[in-house]
Amino acid sequence: MQKTSTLNITTPNDRDIVLTRVFDAPRALVFKAFTDPTLIPKWWGRRGHTTTVDTMDVRPGGAWRFVERAPDGNEFAFHGIYREAAAPARLVYTFEFEGMPGYVSLEMVTLEERGGQTTITNTVAFHTMEDRDGMLASGMEGGATESMDELGELLASMLAREAN
Amino acid sequence: MQKTSTLNITTPNDRDIVLTRVFDAPRALVFKAFTDPTLIPKWWGRRGHTTTVDTMDVRPGGAWRFVERAPDGNEFAFHGIYREAAAPARLVYTFEFEGMPGYVSLEMVTLEERGGQTTITNTVAFHTMEDRDGMLASGMEGGATESMDELGELLASMLAREAN
16 A cells, blocks of 8 residues: 555656645545535635635536635635546646636646555646746645645545445 | 748747747837737738737736637637736737637747847747647648738838838
8 A cells, every 4th residue: 555645746847746645545536526516615725724616617618716715814716627527537627826817727637546545646737937936936835735635534534434 | 131021930849839030120019019909900810810809908917808700700719818018028928719718828929129120939838748739730830820921011011101
């Protein structure tokens, strides 16, 4: 069994960030967590923030928009377009923080299952190295780590409920 | 004097297309042609098509949307967000064909003037090599050549009008 609970972040070239993490869950369940609008609020965004799904039309060309609300009341909205949704293996969508219009990245999420564990690989592509490095400098790693931790907790609780 | 009227297209790496062309015009005039909504319909898009400016808010974070209409009545809409507008040297904006939602490129246009001529360099960045190669296969070169030819004709007529 691979070690879970650790988010690995690498920069294999000048414009991508690759995030990988292993979960103790079948990939169908992980894919569901990424594509079911009732599950997104349970893990997406920073810990302690609430996330509301404004739009989520999971099909090629469909839009998504999530609004994250911090405890101080500040809101941060994100949106994009789904390009691929091939359950349970692959999800591709654009990602734009509304506070920085025109800065659009592409997230390519692949899910691989082996021995009951699922490895998520999220390759995030930017238009320029400056855009990529700006995202890294913005504290992306902390936010992504918290989201992935919450996703792990959600998956564990869903599996525990199934087992009972 | 550099030779004008030739559009050069290169692919210097795996995700960019670089288009360059020299015009017999000062760069302030070329910048104006890119940023004045009354001038866009005179050169933008394929020859024989008409282009309507639906939205054009040339400032960082501002939106643009142009609708191109073919002689057979088919319409093709394009939109994006301006990221930089530094007259007369640099214009950066996202570019998205509405027929392919989620496929977003970034155009970085720089204008350099020397001896009364202006060299346009448009570096178009894509999220993946597949996106870049798909754009090349779509006939981009023909469309870009026609647009740049029409821009050259517009600049020549504006300069002739100024001289009279």
